[in-house]
Amino acid sequence: MDTAFTAVRPGLDALVSGISDIVARRLGLGETAFAVADLLRARLPGLDILTPREREGSPDGYVSRPLYSQDDFSIVSVVWRPGQETPIHDHVSWCTFGIISGIEYETLYRDMGDHLVEIGRTANGPGEVSGFAPPGDIHKVRNTSGEVGVSIHVYGADVAKLGSSVRRVYDLPVR
16 A cells, blocks of 8 residues: 555544545535635645655656545645646646745746637745636646745545646747
């Protein structure tokens, strides 16, 4: 069995319980993302949700680690060393994320068919929480801080089964 699921992770049980209650209400995608964001804002765990080794990240790229998965949702930690980033992508489901350390600089895009248009930017720092749902969830994220970034992401899908929360990576030009 994967140790990510068996390690003692302070704050994880409260998140799982609260998210389970929200998901059981069968709200719309956006409503669920925002309700989970409110819960995560109130119960954002500390760095001790990961072991010191897990918090190191990898020089090869950001590390995404499922902490809990079931059919309706997953809780994932993401560890980013300075400068690490995602490709431009969207998601298979609603998503909520909370920043524990570092700065996740997010650039949002709109798909125009043959190209992407940048529609917004935001720098999310420690304690900040946000959520969104498809469509309209095309973005790129980068750790712009000088420290290792740690964030908690909650997805409305079982990423342990899917392997990732990413639906599509965009290769279109940005204009």
